[in-house]
Amino acid sequence: MHDPLFVRATAITNGETVIVIAVDSLGINNSILGPGRDFTAEVRGRIQQQTGVPPTHVMIASSHTHSSPETADFRPFPDQDWLATFRDRIVQAAREAVESRRPVTVTVGTGEVLRGTLAINRNSHVYPGAPPEDPEVTVVRLQGDEWSTVLYHFTTHPVYVQVQPYVSADFPGVTSAMIELSEPHCQAALFLPGAAGNQAPPPDPLTHDGSRFDEENNPDFEVIRNLFAHNERMGMYLAQTALDIPGETELTGPVTAAQRTVQVASRSLPDRGPFEAELIDRRRALADAVDRGAPRTEIVQLTQLVQDTEEVLVAIDRGTDPIDAEVQVLRIGGLALAGLPGEPFVELGFELKSMSDDDRTVLPIGYANNYLGYLTHPEAWDTPVYEVSLGPWTRIGRFGGQQLTDTAKSMVDELWTTPNE
Numbered sequence: 516m517h518d519p520l521f522v523r524a525t526a527i528t529n530g531e532t533v534i535v536i537a538v539d540s541l542g543i544n545n546s547i548l549g550p551g552r553d554f555t556a557e558v559r560g561r562i563q564q565q566t567g568v569p570p571t572h573v574m575i576a577s578s579h580t581h582s583s584p585e586t587a588d589f590r591p592f593p594d595q596d597w598l599a600t601f602r603d604r605i606v607q608a609a610r611e612a613v614e615s616r617r618p619v620t621v622t623v624g625t626g627e628v629l630r631g632t633l634a635i636n637r638n639s640h641v642y643p644g645a646p647p648e649d650p651e652v653t654v655v656r657l658q659g660d661e662w663s664t665v666l667y668h669f670t671t672h673p674v675y676v677q678v679q680p681y682v683s684a685d686f687p688g689v690t691s692a693m694i695e696l697s698e699p700h701c702q703a704a705l706f707l708p709g710a711a712g713n714q715a716p717p718p719d720p721l722t723h724d725g726s727r728f729d730e731e732n733n734p735d736f737e738v739i740r741n742l743f744a745h746n747e748r749m750g751m752y753l754a755q756t757a758l759d760i761p762g763e764t765e766l767t768g769p770v771t772a773a774q775r776t777v778q779v780a781s782r783s784l785p786d787r788g789p790f791e792a793e794l795i796d797r798r799r800a801l802a803d804a805v806d807r808g809a810p811r812t813e814i815v816q817l818t819q820l821v822q823d824t825e826e827v828l829v830a831i832d833r834g835t836d837p838i839d840a841e842v843q844v845l846r847i848g849g850l851a852l853a854g855l856p857g858e859p860f861v862e863l864g865f866e867l868k869s870m871s872d873d874d875r876t877v878l879p880i881g882y883a884n885n886y887l888g889y890l891t892h893p894e895a896w897d898t899p900v901y902e903v904s905l906g907p908w909t910r911i912g913r914f915g916g917q918q919l920t921d922t923a924k925s926m927v928d929e930l931w932t933t934p935n936e
Contacts, residue, residue, distance in 0.1 A: 516681060516682040516683075517582075517676070517681035517682060517683045517743060518682075518683050518684055518688050518689075519684070519688075520539035520540070520580075520583055520682065520684055520688075521538075521539050521684065521688075521691070522536060522537070522538045522539070522604050522605050522608045523536070523537045523538075523608060523691070523703040523704070523705045524536045524537070524605075524608040524609045524611070524612040524703070524705075525612050525657065525664045525666070525703065525705060526566075526568070526609070526612040526613040526615075526616055527616075527621075527657070527770055527847055528616060528770060529768075529769060529770040529848070530769060530770060530771075531572065531769070531770050531771050531772070532566075532568050532572060532613070532770065533568075533572045533573070533574070533770055533771070533772050533845045533846075533847065534562065534566075534568055534572065534573045534574070534609050534612060534613065535574050535576070535666065535705060535707075535845065535852065536573065536574060536575045536576065536605060536608065536609055537576055537578065537705035537706050537707060538575060538576070538577050538578065538605060539577075539578050539580055539583060539684040539687065539688060540577040540578065540579075540580065540583050540584070540586050540601075541577065541579060541580060541581060541583050541584070541585060541586055541587050541886075542577045542579055542586065542587040542857075542858075542882045542886030543555065543575065543577055543586050543587070543882075543885070543886055544586065544587050544588030544885065544886040544887075545884075545885050546588055547586055547588050547592050547598060548595070548598060548602075549595075554598075554602065555575055555841075555884045555885060556570070557602060558573075558575060558602055558605050558606055558609075559573045561602075561603075561606045562606055562609045562610065565606065565609075565610045566609065566610055566613040568609075568613065570774075571772050571773070571774040571843070572771075572772040572845070573609065574772075574843055574845055574852065574854050574880070574883055574884065575605065575883065575884055576707055576708060576854065576880050576881075576882055576883045576884075577708070577882040577883075577886070578673055578684065578685070578687045578706050578708060578882070579672060579673055579708055579711065579858070579881070579882050580673040580683065580684050580685040580687065580688070581672075581673065581674050581676075581677030581678070581685065582676050582677055582679070582681065582682055582683040582684075582685055583682060583683075583684070584597065584601075584682075586598075586601075586886075587886045587907075587908075588886070588907070589826065589829060589907045589908070590825075590829065615702070617659045617660070617662055618659055618660075619657040619658055619659040619662070619663075619664075620657075620658050620659070620765060621655065621656070621657050621658075621765065621766040621767075621847065621848060621850075622655070622656050622658070622762025622763070622764060622765050622766065623653065623654070623655050623656075623762065623763065623764050623766055623849070623850055623876055624653070624654050624760040624761050624762050624763040624764070625651055625652065625653050625654075625760065625763070625876075626651075626652050626654075626756055626757075626759065626760040627650045627651055627652060627756075628650045628652060628669075628752065628753060628756050629650070630648065630650050631717060632650075632717070632749075632752065633650070633669070633671055633686075633716055633749055633752070633753060634648055634649060634650055634669075634670055634671035634711075634714045634715070634716065635648055635714070635715065635716070635717045636648050636713055636714060636861065637672075637713055637714070637715040638713050638895075638898070638900045638901075638902075641898040641899065641900060647861050647862055647865065648714065648861065649670040649709060649710070649714060649861050649864065649865070651669075651670070651868075652667065652668070652669050652753070652756050652757055652760060653667070653668040653669075653876065653878060654666070654667050654668075654757050654760045654762075655667075655668075655766070655847075655850060656698075656762050658762075661700045662700050662702060663698060663699060663700050663701050663702065664701065664702050664703050664704075664705070665694050665698055665701055665703075665704040665705070665757070666704075666705045666707055667690070667694065667704060667705070667706060667707065667753075667757045668707040668708075668709055668878050668880075669706070669707075669708070669709060669753060670708070670709030670710055670711045670714050670861060670864065671711050671714045671715060671716055672711050672714060672715040672716065673685035673686055673687055674715060674716065675716060675719075675742060675745060675746035675749060676739075676742045676743055676746050678727055678728075679727045679734065679739045679742065680734050680739070681739070681743075683743070683746075685746060685750075686716075686746055686749050686750035686753060687706035687750070688750070689746060689747055689749075689750025689751060689754070690704070690706065690750045690751070690753045690754040690757070691703075691704040691705070691706055691754075692704075693750065693751055693754035693755075693758075694754050694757060694758060697754070697758055698758060707852070707878065707880050708880065708881045708882055709861075709864050709878065709879055709880070709881060710855075710859040710860060710861045710862075710863055710864020710865075710867075710879045710881055711858065711859075711861070711881055712857075712858035712859050712860040712861070712881070712889050712890060712891065712902060713860045713861055713895075713900070713902060714861050716749065719741075719742075719745040721741060721745065726738065727739055727742070730812040730815065731810075731811040731812050731815060732811070732815045764849065764876075766847060766848035766849045766850055767848050767849065768846075768848040768849055769846060769848070770846065770847055770848065771845075771846050771930060772843065772844065772845045772846065773843070773844050773846075773926045773929060773930055774841060774842070774843045774844075775841070775842050775843075775922060775926060776839050776840065776841050776842075777839075777840055777842065777918065777919065777922055778837040778838065778839055778840070779837065779838050779840050779911050779912070779914075779915035779918050779919065780837060780838075780911070780912040780914065780915060781833075781834070781835040781836060781837065781838055781910060781911065781912055782835075782903075782909055782910065782911065782912040782913075783835065783912065784830065784831050784834070784835055784905075785831065785905070787828065787831050787832070790824055790827050790828055790831065791828065793824050794821065794824040794825065794828060797817065797820045797821045797824055798821055800817055800820075801814065801817040801818060801820075801821055804817055826906050826907055827905055827906060829906075829907045830905055830906050830907045830909070830910070833907070833910060838887060838910060838911060838915075840856050840857075840885070840887055840911070840915070840919055841854075841856055841884050841885060842854065842855060842856075842919055842922045842923050842926060843883060843884060844923060844926040844927055844930055846930045846931075849874060849875045849876060850875070850876050850878070851870075851875055851876070851877045851878065851927045851930065851931075852878055852880050853867050853877060853878065853879050853880060853923040853924075853926070853927060854880045854883030854884055854923075855879060855880065855881055855883055855890055855919055855920070855923060856882075856883060856884055856885035856886065856887050856890075856919070857881065857882070857885070857886060857887040857888050857889060857890045857911065857916075858881055858882065858888065858889045858890060858902075858908075859879060859881050859890040859916060859919075859920065860889070860890065860891050860892050860895060860902075860916065862892040863879065863890060863892055863916055863917065863920040864879040864881075866920055866924065867879040867920065867923060867924060867927070870924060870927055870928075874931070875927075875931060877927055879920075879923075887910050887911055888907065888908045888909050888910045888911060889902040889903070889908060889909050889911070889916075890911060890915065890916030890919060890920075891903060891913070891916045892916060892917060893913050893914055893916075893917055896913045
């Protein structure tokens with residue numbers, strides 16, 4: 516383990532109570548506990564038992580760090596004891612957040628990182644003009660008597676140190692730690708991920724040519740050390756940007772929430788037969804290579820081919836039934852956190868952000884309350900991009916991302932037109 520993974524939570528009350536939970540994880544698919552069980556429902560149920568806060572008012576947002584246990588359910592999770600501890604730590608953080616509430620003033624402010632430093636569109640090749648990118652940083656401060664909590668919102672993939680041997684929270688871990696050390700009396704700094712489905716950090720010019728592993732799959736620790744050093748620099752830069760953003764607007768008004776489950780269409784899937792036959796052939800080739808003592812390079816390559824086909828079969832075996840997807844919106848005075856259960860493209864995030872005006876700030880929150888893979892805008896399916904390729908990372912079809920975004924937009928408007936306004 517290079518650096519620890521955390522769950523951070525804050526509970527906010529003004530009449531009603533909402534709980535915002537930020538977890539250092541890849542994403543949490545609700546099926547990881549096994550058939551007939553729902554991870555988020557179990558967490559929320561336990562939180563309600565211990566705090567009285569209803570499930571509709573609890574948001575669980577994953578950071579999407581790629582150096583954490585694989586809880587997105589691409590493959591069955593092997594350690595149920597770890598998952599039970601994971602669940603219980605989330606509940607513990609929520610309970611402690613409720614118990615530690617005190618009077619605060621809440622402010623929100625926005626700024627930007629330098630364009631091209633932390634977030635670029637990784638599919639820039641498919642756009643006829645400048646690709647959409649989101650360098651905006653939004654900071655919410657809850658400040659009381661010698662006590663504060665910070666929520667910071669940013670839009671890019673935490674992949675600086677992915678595909679290497681160590682557990683890490685990636686840049687959000689660095690950023691949160693620095694804010695907690697630097698912001699006066701800060702109890703916790705929660706990273707809220709934006710619509711980062713097609714947003715990623717640019718390559719580090721000092722390390723991007725260095726492979727993390729050699730042809731025999733041995734780690735190159737010099738390259739890995741450089742990756743962590745770059746991650747530290749970028750996380751500190753984001754933290755300093757956030758710390759420098761003033762609280763421009765005080766948030767006042769009701770605290771409430773809305774939750775809606777909608778059915779979205781699955782992506783279309785090919786017949787299983789050809790891929791099943793391919794898997795048999797690839798497994799046989801791998802076994803033969805092992806039996807004859809083939810070079811490790813060949814065994815590594817054949818293992819990767821087996822894994823590639825296994826992942827396609829995972830996607831096919833999930834079938835094409837409609838998918839239940841939750842959309843949740845938390846209102847905190849003049850702030851709306853619009854939670855979507857996957858990796859929304861930045862185009863969808865901009866639709867939500869465009870609802871902001873003098874009376875409210877609207878932020879898309881990705882990886883919220885479930886992980887259903889990429890949530891694309893419809894036009895992405897006409898382009899050669901990874902996010903619509905066949906695999907367990909793309910469960911929802913062409914129009915599902917737009918449907919979920921439109922649902923979130925209508926829910927935001929509803930929360931601003933209710934009688935308690």
